[in-house]
Amino acid sequence: MASITDPVTIDELEKYASNHLDKNAFDYYSTGAENDVTLRENRLAFNRIKLRPRMLRDVSHQDISVTVLGHKLNMPICVSPSAFQAMAHPDGELATVKAVSSLGTAMVLSLYSTTSLEDVALEAPNTIKFFQMQLYTDRQLMVTIIKRAEKARYKAILLTVDCPLYGRHQGRRRFELPGHLKYANFSSVQQSKQFKSNAELGAHIIALLDCSVDWTILDWLRSITSLPVVVKGILTPEDAQLAVQHGANGILVSNHGGRQLDGVPAAIEVLPEIVNAVRGTGVEVYMDSGVRLGTDVLKALALGARAVFVGRPAIWGLAYKGEQGVKAVLQTLRDEFKTAMVLAGCASLKDITSSLVMRPATSH
Ligand code: FNR
Secondary structure: OOOOOOOOOHHHHHHHHHHHOOHHHHHHHHOOOOOOHHHHHHHHHHHHOEEOOOOOOOOOOOEOOEEEOOEEEOOOEEEOOOOOHHHOOOOHHHHHHHHHHHHOOEEEEOOOOOOOHHHHHHHOOOOEEEEEEOOEOOHHHHHHHHHHHHHOOOOOEEEEOOOOOOOOOHHHOOOOOOOOOOOHHHHHHHHHHOOOOHHHHHHHHHHHEOOOOOOHHHHHHHHHOOOOEEEEEEOOHHHHHHHHHOOOOEEEEOOHHHOOOOOOOOHHHHHHHHHHHHOOOOOEEEEOOOOOOHHHHHHHHHOOOOEEEEOHHHHHHHHHHHHHHHHHHHHHHHHHHHHHHHHHOOOEHHHOOHHHEEOOOOOO
16 A cells, blocks of 8 residues: 555656665666756756647547557557666566556667566567667677567667767766676677676677768668667657668657767757658657656657657666556556646547647747
8 A cells, every 4th residue: 555655756756766776876877968958958848848738628538549660558658778777676677577568568678688688578478578779880799689689579679879979977987787787688798708897898898889880770770680670869850861761660759868968959849840850751759858747748749759758767666666666657657647638638649739739939
């Protein structure tokens, strides 16, 4: 039975995590990049958008189901890939996938999961899971991992393109994956090179990041897998169009939760121009970065997102109560979203249109 002091909102769960996780872990999860300008902007931009609710519409039955890449989900709220979840709770990614499964939604597993992609798949074989990939100079390593993801029945490859190298932040400068945890998808690399610590393996993996590639890498990726490809980290209509030209099936508008290039706009702010740029192509557009409330979900859908993804909220849920905590996060967002829909006069997702929001004028 929930007590009155239990955290209820995502912000309260973050506070709980800040009080209960060790500093190494909390700083790793919570920080943005440089001065955290974009991290803050992700929330401020949502707050600047105002809603235009309509009254006296029949909202007695709400339908919030959606399809993502053809897969039916109970709600348009999914989980973004975030690394090293076992620092937040010993069950890590296994807890997350079970919570996602119980809510009937989807998750993306990070390449840097602390549980292997096969073990996560075995825990929830029927849950919709996508696998996140980085671009490495070692293409054979990419092929090997993608083939494993295909075999384990992941439904899409989510290619992160905003990571030619990692963004910097004071709070992460001494970060090291604790020795009892693993880069679980890299055991073959670990075995072949016999690294003595996570720090050595981590440095090797970072050195593999390929910043020499251009958009033709998407053509290559599509040639080595039959899975749909979602491109994550798009912030301009120009890049969205290139992603479409190179065969992307989906675009995740994202600034990586403010962790890569500081000073870029909030993802919600650039979402409408990206939606506009790919309109009519059949490519699905999603967003993440800063979603913390049901009204945020409503605003994102009104501005053209097919679904939203959340990164840190799932981590805060894990830190609170493992699987039950992630479930609480997803339920909270779902219930807040349904309440917001009813109050705004929307019974189903197709009622959520751009006329529901007032946006402040943008600079261009
Ligand atoms: C991330 N993110 C991320 N993205 C990715 O493509 N691969 C990864 O391994 C990670 N790892 C990661 C770790 C942590 C601790 C965070 C906070 C984020 C980015 C993530 O997928 C997502 O874009 C953001 O987290 C979304 O922003 P919010 O919801 O955290 O505000």
